[in-house]
Amino acid sequence: MLGRSVGAGLFPTRMLEVPVQAAHREVITADLQWWIVHGAVATNRHVAHIDPTRARECLFCDRGNLEKVGHVVLVLSGKGGVGKSTITTELALALLHAGKKVGVLDVDLCGPSIPRMLGVSNREVHQCDAGWVPVCVGRLSLMSIAFLLDDPDDAIVWRGPKKTALIGQFVSDVAWGELDVLLVDTPPGTSDEHLAVLENLKKHRVDGAAVSTGDVRREITFCKKTGVKILGIVENMSGFVCPHCTECTSIFSKGGGEELAKLTGSKFLGSVPLDPLLSASVEEGRDFLQAFPESATYSSIRDIADTLLTSLEH
Amino acid sequence: MADIPNDAPQHCPGTSSEQAGKASACQGCPNQAICSSGAPKAPDPAVEEIKLKMSTVKHKIVVLSGKGGVGKSTFSAHLAHALAADESTEVALLDVDICGPSIPRIMGLEGEQVHQSGSGWSPVYVEDNLAVMSIGFLLSSPDDAVIWRGPKKNGMIKQFLRDVDWGELDYLIVDTPPGTSDEHLSVVQYLSGAGIDGAVIITTPQEVSLQDVRKEIRFCQKVKLPIIGVVENMSSFVCPKCKNTSQIFPPTTGGAQRMCEELSLPLLGRVPLDPRIGRSCxxxxxxxxxxxxxPxxxxxxxxxxxxxxxxxxxxxxxGNPNADNE
Known part of the structure; x- marks a missing residue:
């Protein structure tokens, strides 16, 4: 059974249609070529390492890879570096601690940071009949382009159409299995990646977007134009508490998130202060929520997760 | 690398491939004749036009970072201001962040409009010797989202470089969005004829940012863009009350300093996090x-x-950057 599953699952179905004979080699589009080179090498390396129980689990998974996913939530922001990935990571962990089955899909192809934040940067993706098996971090499943790169410093210098193709595969060819919530972390902006994710998720349903503040007025316009419901706004880095004198400084302007939520008629999910402990644990890939259950940041993240869950279930 | 249109048939070999118009997938494609004639393989005529346009621009500097929110636009704006402090220096700032233009805000130009003249679009002037161009000036409201895919963004960048009446310039500073994608490739490609002096790479001290910045450096090496140096932003935070320094983004892997040593790049400087910078922006x-x-x-x-x-x-x-920049 294992042998069959490995053979059949060497490439996701779409790739099996690609003629690989020498005569047709030029037919292979550039990104598929990339996959053949990197994917095949990686697959061959792992044929021996596929965990039989995982492979069997996958055989039983449904073909429609997102069919058993309860809710899909996008994390968006127009501005970079406002903490989309940090918020995604912490929300995922908070939902996990609340007993939910959580998956995270990182569609930031040019700068994937979730694997590092969860401390799994050097893991690799396996194959099975149902598609790619996401990397498991405890009970959390994670998929990111970082797992497909041989060298973490490799740059993905891709134009839009290639990114769109890969995101299509991320959505349709990853065997997520049964999940309560799938969080999708996006790169900054309102461009190829965002449109690709939405298009591919259209067949399923997107429950909405949690938006971290920054340059989000444009992101809200994006949601309205594309018909995505906004679940709420999270204000990140809302102040810095000096560890020496406990004076709270608003490094970036404060209170904008709540005001914005009122202005646009969306829910304000909460604000997360700028906490060096949080950045440190994200750097080291530790679970902040487990490490610092007494901090104010912990309670704010948990509140946001709770609010999110309630609005998802209603 | 093959250039595959958005709406191409499956297995399209790409318009610039040797097999363009000849592969089996090209049968029945409406553009087969164009592809097989070899016309698309010729370099974009815009590269030459831009070279001509840029002949009056002495130095072109690109500001890059793999990570978002590290202060690319802030740095670009301040570089422009600082260079323009000398009244005899003509400076222009071009914002190619199509989906999130922040330069108009940082330069205090929100709501300004671009005017058309005989010699092209006139940029917006902050001072007599400081011109600014951004897609932000073309939007009717600052909340407008530009939901564009790559090819459309490239067209816009081409217009910015070719159709804007820049005039005689000493410095053209190009502010980019985060990543290594369409906008970056376009800028490098369109300016390939004119030549870019070099790139300034912005980072913050933490590893999450550095790992994206290493990708950006790899990108520069791939496209043979010389690197002027690296700027570490938000290095440390000085509390305005007690004047103690703390690390908000801890340099767990040695920060930009270590990275620069490893990759033998010049570290241009480390800018502390000062709330007043954000406020003035x-x-x-x-x-x-x-x-x-x-400080x-x-x-x-x-x-x-x-x-x-x-x-x-x-x-x-x-393409060899000088080593005496420190």
Whole structure:
């Protein structure tokens, strides 16, 4: 059974249609070529390492890879570096601690940071009949382009159409299995990646977007134009508490998130202060929520997760 | 690398491939005749046009970072202000962040409009010798989202470089969005004829940012873009009340310093996190004029000086950055 599953699952179905004979080699589009080179090498390396129980689990998974996913939530922001990935990571962990089955899909192809934040940067993706098996971090499943790169410093210098193709595969060819919530972390902006994710998720349903503040007025316009419901706004880095004198400084302007939520008629999910402990644990890939259950940041993240869950279930 | 249109048939070999128009997948494609004639393989005529346009521009500097929110736009704006402080220097700032233009806000130009003249689009002037161009000036409201895919963004960038009436310039600073994608490839490609002096790479000290910045450096090496140096932003935070320094973004892997040593790149400087920088950006003023005696302003001035020196020393056309920039 294992042998069959490995053979059949060497490439996701779409790739099996690609003629690989020498005569047709030029037919292979550039990104598929990339996959053949990197994917095949990686697959061959792992044929021996596929965990039989995982492979069997996958055989039983449904073909429609997102069919058993309860809710899909996008994390968006127009501005970079406002903490989309940090918020995604912490929300995922908070939902996990609340007993939910959580998956995270990182569609930031040019700068994937979730694997590092969860401390799994050097893991690799396996194959099975149902598609790619996401990397498991405890009970959390994670998929990111970082797992497909041989060298973490490799740059993905891709134009839009290639990114769109890969995101299509991320959505349709990853065997997520049964999940309560799938969080999708996006790169900054309102461009190829965002449109690709939405298009591919259209067949399923997107429950909405949690938006971290920054340059989000444009992101809200994006949601309205594309018909995505906004679940709420999270204000990140809302102040810095000096560890020496406990004076709270608003490094970036404060209170904008709540005001914005009122202005646009969306829910304000909460604000997360700028906490060096949080950045440190994200750097080291530790679970902040487990490490610092007494901090104010912990309670704010948990509140946001709770609010999110309630609005998802209603 | 093959150039595959968005709506191409499956297995399209790409318009610039040897097999364009000849592969089995091309049968029945409406563009087969164009592809097989070899016309698309010729270099974009815009590269030559841009080269001609840019012949009046002495130095072109690109500001890059793999990570978002590290202060690319803030740095670009302050570099422009600092260079324009000398009245005899003509400076222009071009914002190619199509989906999230922040330069209009930082330069205090929100709501300004671009005017059309006989010689092209006129940029918006902050001062007599400081011109700014951004897609932000073309939007009817600052909340407008530009939901564009790559090819459309590339067209816009081409227009910015070719159709804007830049005039005689000493410096053209190009501010980019985060990543290594369409916008970056376009800028490098369109300016390939004219030649870019070099790239300034912005980072913050933490590893999450550095790992994206390493990708950006790899990108520069791939496209043979010389690197002027690296700027570490938000290095440390000085509490305005007790004057103690703390690390908000801890350099767990040695920060930009270590990375620069490993990759043998010059570190241009480390700018501390000062809430006043963010505030003056929000208000559209120059931090360097507002608080000229602050430590952050001094670091900025030193960085600008080394960039000036780099440009003045005449970057070697073979792409070797000078090592004496520190």
């Amino acid at each position: 929000d208000e559209g003023k120059s931090f360097l004029n507002e608080v000229p005696d602050s 952050a302003a001094a670091v900025y001035q030193a960085i600008v000086q080394s960039i000036k020196d780099y440009c003045a020393s005449g970057f070697s056309s073979d």
